[in-house]
Amino acid sequence: MMVRRLSQSMGLDKPPKRSVKTADTIFGIIEYLLETGGTGVTEIAASQDLAESTVHSHLATLLNHEYVVKEGTTYRMSLKHLDHGIRTREELLLTQAGRPVIDELSNDTGEVAWVLVEEHGKAVYLLKSTGEKAVRTRGRIGKRTSMHDIAAGKAMLAHLPESTVEDIIGEFGLPERTENTITERDELYEELETVRERGYAVNRGETIRKVRAVASPIIWEDDVCGAVGVAGPKHRMSGDRFTETLPKKVLEAADTIELELEYR
Structure with missing residues (x-):
């Protein structure tokens, strides 16, 4: 059983010239x-x-x-669609490896923890675990969303080939969600370079003004197969907790998931 890697082909699938x-x-x-x-x-x-x-x-x-x-x-x-979706998710090796890790991450931080994957150029919420202080966000299991304005999306984009990133930008653009959203291609590439250097990505109120997040890519067999992160309100996601404590925790979570994938 293999992890579903992105959209099977590491990015956007080219649509057929003819469809039924x-x-x-x-x-x-x-x-x-x-x-x-x-x-x-x-x-x-x-x-x-x-x-x-x-x-x-x-x-x-x-x-x-x-x-x-x-x-x-x-x-x-x-609800037949629910059956198909749950079955597909549960068959993924990333689901099996990631679930206990984000449960521990959410318990440790008190925030909501997620595992996301990329499929057809969108970020897809695969797993969720809710800590005791977690606030409600726009994320929900199965939701597909843009990648440039969320921490997990940027964590994955940073490790995709540049040609794939260009395809995604060309297909979906860089729509503005808040005044903090990155909407310029050059600025996004600078951000992705920073993500690669430090190992994690952040969302500074780029999707919802008062919600921040930290996420780290999950790398397996030299490919990015997802991202793990935590999200919470701006007043708790600030200072050293936002720049040091939480990044360390999501990096550790990503390392643990990678090891689980390796040994499974």
């Missing part, structure tokens, strides 16, 4: 159902620029395969 139109339509419907939390045929047809009969046929197929449920005239996603 029916599959594109089905996934468009699925994405819309996820976005709305559930809706009817008429609304889906209008949003996807499809005939209602076409939408009804696709929904009937999804219903037959138990990927949606129907409540009156409303369709929504089924």
